Amino acid sequence: MDITDLGATELSQALHARRISCRETMQAYLERIARLNPAHNALVSLRDADALRHEADACDAELARGSSRGWMHGMPQAIKDIAPTAGLVSTMGSPLLRDFVPREDGLMVRRMKAAGCIVVGKSNTPEFGLGSHTFNEVFGLTRNAFDPTRSAGGSSGGAAVALALRLLPVADGSDFMGSLRNPAGWNNVFGLRPSQGRVPSWPAGDVWVTQLGTEGPMGRSVEDLAHLLDVQSGPDVRAPLSLPAHASFAAGLAQVEGATDRIGWLGDLRGHLPMESGILAVCEQALARLQGIGCTVEPTALGYPPEAVWDAWLVWRRWLVAGRIAPFLADPANRALIKPEALWEHDQAAGLTGAQTLNASAQRSAFYQHLLGLFERFDVLALPSAQVWPFDAALRWPTQIAGRTMDTYHRWMEVVIYATFAGLPCISVPAGFNAAGLPMGLQLIGQPQGEAALLRLARAYELAAAEVLAVRPSA
Template identity: 40%
Template sequence: MSEPHYMTATETAHLIRTGQASAVEVLRTHLDRIEKVNPRVNAIVTLVAEQALEAAKAADAAGPGEVAERPLHGVPVAHKDLVDTANIRTTYGSPLFAENIPDHDDLIVQRLRAAGAITIGKTNTPEFGTGSHTVNEVFGATRNPYDLTRSAGGSSGGAAVALATGMVPLADGSDMGGSLRNPASFCNVVGLRPTPGRVPAVSDTAAWYTLSVQGPMARTVEDVTLMFGVIAGFDRRSPYSIKEVFAPEPEQGVAGLRVAWSPDLGGLPVDPRTAAVTATAPAVFERLGARVEQVELDLSGAEEAFRTYRAWNYALSFDDVTGLGPNTAWNVEQGRKVTGADLARAEVARSRLYQRMAAFFDVYDVLIAPVSQVPPFPVEHPYVGEINGERMPDYLAWMRSAYWISVLHAPAASVPAGFTEDGLPVGVQIVGRPFEDARVLRVARAFEQATQYGLRRPPL
C-alpha cells in the first residue's frame, strides 16, 4: 500500500486540498503508471495527458474557496468509452465511430468535472457496451491483471482494470445486465449499480428506459461513496430522476440487519470455484452480528422481462445502423421480433416480480449472492458457453446472476469476496431495497473492512 498510485481517491483529495500534494504531482504519478502498465492490459484506450496536465496546473492555481467547494479537486478520473467527452475521442467501441470526437460532455462527465476531477482518458468497452467481455474491433481485448490470459469482464472492463492496476483512483461505468458489477467482480474492485434515477441520464430516444444506469467504480467502498455523492442528483431532463439528495448512512456496521443469502439466485448453475468463494460471505456477516438466512429465491419473470426490454431497446437504438458487430447485430435482430404483446407480457412479469420482491424486502434488509456465475474465463473466448455441464444458449445467458437483478429496480454492489485457488478474483453481490443505495454501501463497507480482500493487488 506504499505505492502512491494506489492511494485512494479520498486520501488523494485530502492531500491536495490541504496542500500536502499538488494535482500535477498526483497526475504525473498516474501517467507514469499508465505508461508502465497499460500496454500489458489495454484498459485505457484514449489518453489525454497534455489536456489533463493543463487541468492539473489550473487546479493547483485555484483559490482556497474554489478548492473547498470541489470534493474531487485534482483527482484523476477515467471515463468509459461510451460516454461523450468534449474534444476527446469517443468510439463506443465501434469501428463506425473510431475517429468520433464529440462537442459536448455527457451529464456524468459534467458533474465529475464540476467537482474538480481531472479527466485522464477513456476506458475500453465492447461495442456499444454489448456484453460482459471487453473486446472490440477498434482496440482489441482488455486483459485481467490478475491473470493476463483471462477476461476482465465487461462492459466496464477497461474501467475495472484501470482501477485494479492503480492507473486511476476513480472511473465511471454503466450497467444494463451487469456491466458495473461483473468487471468489478472479475478485477477485485468495487462497482455500484445504483437505483435507476439516482444518476440521471439524458436521452431523447429512450428517456423512460430504466434497465441501463450509470454508476461509480473504485478500489474501495469509501471512494465509490465519495464519487456517487458527486454524480447522483436530480435532473429534470430525466423523467424518473430522484429528487432526494443522496446521503451516506453512518458506519454502524451490520449488527441486527436481516441478510438473505442465495447461493444460486433460484437455481442458476454456478461454477464450483465461484461457489466456494461466495459461500464464505454469510459467515462474515454472521460474525459481524447480522442475522443471515439462506433463502429459496423466486425471480421468475426476470428472464422474460430483461430479454424483451433489452431487445426492444437495441432495435430502438440501432435499427437503421449498418456495419454493426455480431453481438450488437444479434440484439437488434431480436428486437425487431418484439411485438406489442411481448412487451405487455414483459411488463406484467416485471410488475409481479417487483411486488414479490417488495414483500421479500419487508422481511430482509439486503440480499447477498454471487455477482457472476463463473470466475474470469480465457480472454480469447467470446463468452462462456457452458457452466457445470449446462450449455448456455447464447452469449447473454452466463450473466443471468447479474441481469436478473437489473430487472428489480434495486441498487446492487459488487464487493471483493476472495480468490479462487488459482488466484482469480470473485465478488459478492449485495442487493438492497429500491432507493436504499446508502444501505447497500453501508453493508458493502462493513464486509470490505472485515475481509480486506480488496487490498490484494494484481501480480504485474
C-alpha cells in the same frame, strides 16, 4: 510515498490540504499508466501528457487561491467509452464511431468535471457496451488485472482494470446487465449499480422507457465509491424519472462498525443457475464474514419462476438494444461493421409484437411486487457476481457452464438480471479468490432506493474483509 497508493478519499484530502500537488498527482498517474496500461489495455484515447500537466497546474493555482471545484479537484479520471465526452473521441467500441467527437459532455461527465476531475482519456468497453467481456474492433481486448490471459469482464471492464491497477483513483461506469458488478467482482474492487433514477443520464433518446441501464461508481473502497456517487447522483429536469436529492452517501458511512442486516442468500436459485466449481463456496465465505459482524444469513428461494424473469428480460433487452443500433442500420452496408451479438439482438427484436412487449412489462412489475414481499423478511438479498470465474480472454463468451449449454451469448450472466429488472440498488463486494488466484464478487441487493443502508452494510463488510482487499495485482 507513491501517490497512486492513496485511496481517492485520502487523495482528495491531501490535494485540498496541499500536502501534494495536482501536478505531482497527474505525473504519478501518467507514469503508472505508461508502465502498466500497454499490457492490459484498460485505458484508451489517452490525451496529450503536456496538456494534462497544464490542466493540473491550473488546478493547483485554484487551490493556491483558496478555491476548489469539489471532491474530485485535480484527480485524473477516465470516462467509460459509452459516455459522450466533449472534444474527445467517444467510440462506444464501434468502428462506426471510430472518429466521433461529441460537442457536449453527457450529464455524468459534466458533473464529474464540475467536481474538479481532469479527464485523461476513456476506459475501454465492448462494442455498444454489449456483453460482459471487454473487446472491440477499435481498441482491442482489455485484460484482467490479476491474470492478463483472462477476461476483464464488462462492459465496464476497462474501468475496473484501471481501478484495480491503480491507474485511476476511482472509476465511473454503467450497468445494463451487470456491467458495474461483473468486472468489479473479477478485479477485486467495489462496483455499485444504483437505483434506477439515482444517476440520471443525458442526452437520452427516450426519457420514459429506457429504464434498464444506469451509470454509477466503482471504487477500491466503499468510502471512495460513495463520494463518487455523491458527485454523480441528483435529479435533473431533463430526466423526469430521476430520484430526488439525497443526503451525502459518503457522510452516512461515518462510524460504521458492525451490522445487523437480515440477508437472504439466493445462491444458485436452487439449481436454476449453473455455477462453476468454487464460486458458491467463496461467496459463502464472504457471507460468513457478515455473520461474524452481526448479520443473519438465511438461505432462501427466489419464490418466483426465474425462467419467466428471463423471458421477460429478453423482450426488454432486445427492444432496447435494437433501438440503440437501429439508426446505424439505416445504411445496410453498416451491418458488416456491427458485431454479430448486437445484430442478433436487433433481428430478434424485429419479430416482437406489442402484446409481447406489454406482457414483459407486466411481468417486470409483478416481479418487483414479489421482491417487496421478500424484503419484508430480509433487508438484503445476496447472489454471486458471476456464474463463472474470469475466463480465457481469447473466447467471445462461455458456451457452457458446468456441462450446461448456454443458449444465448449472455445467458452465462443471468445471475445479474434480477437487481436490474427490479431497478434495485446492488453492490458487488470482493468475496475472495479461487486456487488459481482469480477473484469473485458477491452481489448485495438493497431495498428500493436503499443505497444509504446498502453502502453502510458494504462498509461494515469491508472492515471485516481486510485479507481479501489486501490482495493486489502483481505490478
